Amino acid sequence: QARAAGTLNSPPPTVMVPVSVLKHPNNDACPREQKRVWFADGILPNGEMQKVVNSSNEHVISIGASFNLEADSHLVCFQNEEGTYQTQANSMPGKTRTVTGASFVVFNGALKASSGFIAKSSIVEDGLMVQIPPETMESLRSALREQMDFHIPCGKNDGEEIQENVTIRWIDWTSPINSGRTSGVDGRPLDGVHSVKMQQDVEFEADNRTIKCTEVFYQLKSDDRSLLSVLSSCSVFQKEIALATCSALAPHLTVFTSGGINTLSLRISTQADMVEYQAGSGGRLLPQRYMNEMDGALIPVIHGGSGSVPSVAMDMEFIFYITHSI
Known part of the structure; x- marks a missing residue:
């Protein structure tokens, strides 16, 4: 030692x-x-x-x-x-x-x-x-x-x-929630925003590179619902969105890593009658050509997936990591 x-x-x-x-x-x-x-x-x-x-x-x-x-x-x-x-x-x-x-x-x-x-x-x-x-x-x-x-x-x-x-000495101390974390979409601070770790069973691999979703942030826009009730009602939707995103981005993993991108974020904003999403890395939005491919994967999930779209107004930010097998 x-x-x-x-x-x-x-x-x-x-x-x-x-x-x-x-x-x-x-x-x-x-x-x-x-x-x-x-x-x-x-x-x-x-x-x-x-x-x-x-x-x-x-x-x-x-x-x-x-x-x-x-x-x-x-x-x-x-x-x-x-x-x-x-x-x-x-x-x-x-x-x-x-x-x-x-x-x-x-x-x-x-x-x-x-x-x-x-x-x-x-x-x-x-x-x-x-x-x-x-x-x-x-x-x-x-x-x-x-x-x-x-x-x-x-x-x-x-x-x-x-x-x-x-x-x-003993003091009163509460562990900060995601202190110092920021959104990969636009750099928005995520301090105090609750997140849950995600276990993704299916791996998406291309050219010895793998992409998977590891964490999801939940930011409620009103106090009408508790976070616990939201998590229990949108688990299927969360899983299907993560898999669809990995499927759309997997063919481009080599391009991403060559450009220094190893982590990406997808933010889905929901309201009573509207769903919109943005994707980015390092605080900047992904080019439109990638968003076009994500449209083809995400829209079917939003409109006809097994899990219903959450009706509560909130932002869900999915964190994806790209790993390279040596």
Whole structure:
């Protein structure tokens, strides 16, 4: 397993880690560029946190993190030309590092009294390691089970000033829905728009390339119907539209991929007496010649398919991916 051979020369002011962990130095006189601060807000739901605690062994609690859009940089571990591993903080060009993401946090409860530390925290590879004595580990487990905040002072046990603090805290946090997603048709933001994953049984292949629908976004235009009732009433229509679109676009997969197009979107807008659709990729509409072929595939489904067209006013956006078999 990779191990970091180097450390950050200038640790980032803030690092996102997967359990509401706040780590900060007590010395206010310390220059900001020398401070090490790790911060996270509620990445793991309560139920998942309990599973981690109950399944971990006696001395270690380890938690993985997913990519966080609030971070403007992220810890990465890479292998250099000499074959050793080093840690760096990659950040967005031109932006000051204020929130840096980490891939994991590990609480190690095997710190011995002879080490001279009451607790230690450090960057390891692309994550955060917090070393604590066994008795502190037991207290941490109890706090996590009881959903209580927990404070870990870090530093030497010689009575000198505490160097750093690690705080685990519980907060109210709701996972954002499709944050940062945009429509392939016209670039419209899809933040907050619910989507469902789609399992397509039939594959459409041409020239070692395959197209399939993987996801459908549902944006209701009124509050008269619930999303759950809409999903149950239009499942057949959704499936037939996806298959018809794949059938129409399959002969053109080589042309699409040659032009750098690997994903496409189809938006179907429904109202009481009207259905219209648009298709695009990367925020731009597909050329009319492709739409003409899609007309031949979609119109029969809309007017005579097995599933009835939804009567509720809404936009359905189908996401298609093209894969290349090597």
